[in-house]
Amino acid sequence: MSLVSSVASRLPRVPRPWARGILIANLVGEIGIVVTGGVVRLTGSGLGCPTWPECVPGSFTPVRTDESQFHDLVEFGNRLLTFAVVILALAALYCVVTAWPQRGRLQLVAVGVLAGIPAQAILGGITVLTGLNPWLVASHFLLSMVLVALSTALVRGSRDDVSGPGELLLHRIARVVAIVTSLVGAVVVVLGTIVTGSGPHSGDADAPARTGFDPRVVSWLHADAVMLFSGLVVATLVAVLITAKADEVRRAWWVVLGVTLAQGVIGYVQYFTALPIVLVLLHMLGASLLVAALTWGVLATRRHPV
Numbered sequence: 001m002s003l004v005s006s007v008a009s010r011l012p013r014v015p016r017p018w019a020r021g022i023l024i025a026n027l028v029g030e031i032g033i034v035v036t037g038g039v040v041r042l043t044g045s046g047l048g049c050p051t052w053p054e055c056v057p058g059s060f061t062p063v064r065t066d067e068s069q070f071h072d073l074v075e076f077g078n079r080l081l082t083f084a085v086v087i088l089a090l091a092a093l094y095c096v097v098t099a100w101p102q103r104g105r106l107q108l109v110a111v112g113v114l115a116g117i118p119a120q121a122i123l124g125g126i127t128v129l130t131g132l133n134p135w136l137v138a139s140h141f142l143l144s145m146v147l148v149a150l151s152t153a154l155v156r157g158s159r160d161d162v163s164g165p166g167e168l169l170l171h172r173i174a175r176v177v178a179i180v181t182s183l184v185g186a187v188v189v190v191l192g193t194i195v196t197g198s199g200p201h202s203g204d205a206d207a208p209a210r211t212g213f214d215p216r217v218v219s220w221l222h223a224d225a226v227m228l229f230s231g232l233v234v235a236t237l238v239a240v241l242i243t244a245k246a247d248e249v250r251r252a253w254w255v256v257l258g259v260t261l262a263q264g265v266i267g268y269v270q271y272f273t274a275l276p277i278v279l280v281l282l283h284m285l286g287a288s289l290l291v292a293a294l295t296w297g298v299l300a301t302r303r304h305p306v
Contacts, residue, residue, distance in 0.1 A: 011094075011097070011098050012098065013098045013099065014094065014095045014098045014099050015099070016099045016100075016158070018095070019095035019096070019098075019099035019100075019158065020155070020158045020159075022088070022091050022092055022095045023092050023095060023096075023151075023154045023155045023158055024155055025088055025091075026088040026089060026091070026092040026113065026151050026154065027148070027151040027152055027154070027155055027292065029084060029085045029088040029089075030085065030113075030144070030147050030148050030151045030288075031148055031285070031288045031289070031292070032081075033078070033081050033082070033085050033144070034141070034144045034145075034148070034284060034285070034287075034288045035281065035284065035285050035288075036077070036078045036081055037078055037140075037141075037144070038280070038281045038284040038285075039074065039078070039281065040074055040075055040078045041137070042277045042280055042281055043070070043071070043074055043277075044071065045070070045071035045072075045074035045075045046075065046127075046128070046132045046137075047071070047075075047128065047131070047132060048062075048070075048071030048072040048073070048074055048075030048076065049062065049072055049075045049076055049079065049128065050128070051128065051129070052124070052125030052126075052128045052129055053125060055072065055075075055076050055079075056072075061076065062076050082117065082120075082121055085117055086114075086117050089110075089113050089114040089117055090114060092110050092113060092114075092151075092154060093107075093110040093111060093113070093114050096109075096110040096154065096158075097110075099158075100158070103157070105157075106154065106157045106158070109150050109153050109154055109157065110154055112150050113147055113150045113151055113154065116143065116146065116147045116150065117147070119143065120140070120143050120144065120147065123136065123139060123140050123143060124140055127139075127140050134196075134197030134198075134211050135197065135211070137193075137196075137197060138190075138193035138194065138196070138197050141193055141196075141284075142189070142190065142193060144288075145189060145287070145288070145291045148288050148291045148292055148295075149291050149292070149295045151292075152291070152292040152295040152296055152299075153295055153299060155296075156295070156296050156299045156300065157299070160303050166302045166303055167302060167303045168301070168302045169244060169245045169246045169248075169249050169300070169301055169302055169303065170239070170240055170243045170244040170245060170249055170301055171239070171242075171243035173239070174236070174239035174240060174242075174243045174244075174301075175301045175302070177232070177235060177236050177239050178236045178239075178240070178253075178297060178298055178301055179298055180232065181229070181232040181233055181235075181236045181294075182294045182295075182297070182298050184225070184228060184229045184232055185229055185290065185291075185294050187225055187229075188222070188225045188226055188229050189287055189290070189291065191218070191221060191222040191225050192222055192283075192287060194211060194213065194218050194222075195215065195218045195219050195222045197211045198211045198212075198213040198214070198215045198218050199215045199219075199275060219271060222267075223267075223268075226263075226264060226267065229260070230260055230261075230264060233253075233256055233257050233260050234257065236253055236256075236297075237253045237254065237256070237257055240253045246300075248300050249297075249300045249301055252293070252296050252297040252300040253297050255293050255296070255297070256290075256293045256294060256297045259286065259289050259290045259293045260290065262286060263283065263286040263287070263290055266279055266282050266283050266286055267283055270283060
């Protein structure tokens with residue numbers, strides 16, 4: 001990263017407090033576009049713009065007619081938000097390069113966030129062109145979760161200024177348990193997308209058949225994974241409370257537990273109330289917050305080196 005450091009030395013430096021604020025804004029933007037994407041799907045607007053990259057053949061913007069409803073405006077509005085996310089990712093990369101010119105790994109994470117946005121846009125376009133194939137819709141959401149995790153890593157990484165080897169902030173076994181818990185959490189999120197792809201709210205009234213799985217069976221499988229995950233979260237929190245050397249680690253895993261419990265309550269309520277749109281949207285927001293909390297929880301287990 002010597003070339004990056006050399007270039008950074010010639011650029012106007014962003015003060016670190018401002019830089020951290022921009023990194024937080026980038027994370028909020030990544031979570032926000034997940035929520036607006038959920039609005040697109042839950043309002044049946046997934047094919048409001050039936051083609052890509054144009055909205056309709058011959059026009060990049062919606063063409064309003066007497067028969068037009070709101071679906072094209074909802075989908076087009078979500079597409080426009082991609083530009084705002086790109087601007088935030090560019091700003092985040094600039095901040096990392098200038099405020100932390102020696103943090104090579106942090107810079108790679110920022111590059112990953114920026115690179116993931118066009119990849120997400122292309123995947124979203126393919127999803128539209130295939131008529132909202134449920135597997136592609138799930139992949140689209142999971143890529144968003146990766147970007148949320150990377151954006152969280154940027155915010156957490158901006159707190160570290162350790163030169164030399166990183167410092168472990170709890171017992172090694174406790175850290176292993178935290179990592180395993182996060183991996184199980186990732187499985188829970190993946191299973192959640194399969195549940196979604198097997199039920200209603202396909203994104204458009206004329207979308208193709210769902211995954212073909214029985215919604216009840218995959219819901220039960222998802223619920224079993226959630227129970228396993230919840231037990232692991234409690235086990236991790238206990239290990240953290242006993243062995244952690246810093247309050248930040250304890251706070252981080254209390255947050256993980258809180259988000260997990262909230263997600264569990266929302267998930268069960270939405271299942272027993274026939275998946276009302278508002279609760280489904282809250283569950284999507286909760287998934288983003290859970291990914292962010294788990295990422296922070298794992299990274300907080302040690303101070304990371306430059």
